[in-house]
Amino acid sequence: MGGAEQQARDTVIVGYTVYAPAGSDWxxxxxxxxxxxxxxxxxxxxxxxxxxxxxxRGPMQFAADRVTG
Structure with missing residues (x-):
């Protein structure tokens, strides 16, 4: 894919808040x-x-993002 084609793409960030089981090691x-x-x-x-x-114990909480484009 050439540079001109990449410049026309939009960047999309999808964010999540994750609650993992207690004691998880992230x-x-x-x-x-x-x-x-x-x-x-x-x-x-x-x-x-x-x-x-x-x-x-309560859950582990963290944010995670998926970036496309």
Whole structure:
């Protein structure tokens, strides 16, 4: 594909918020498959910690983006 053809393409970014099972080990350098598409983890994955009422661990949360174009 030539440079002129690439310039005419639009860039589309699809963003997701992912809630993974407690204890998951995700890093900003990882990729994740969402709905069959490979996405890049963006930002720092966060841990919801433990519930003060039940003591159970909450999910891991992170953002992931798929960029096309």
């Amino acid at each position: 890093r900003t350098t990882d990729q994740v498959r969402i709905r069959g598409e490979v996405c890049e983890i963006t930002g720092e994955p966060g841990d919801w910690g433990r519930s003060p009422f039940t003591g159970t």
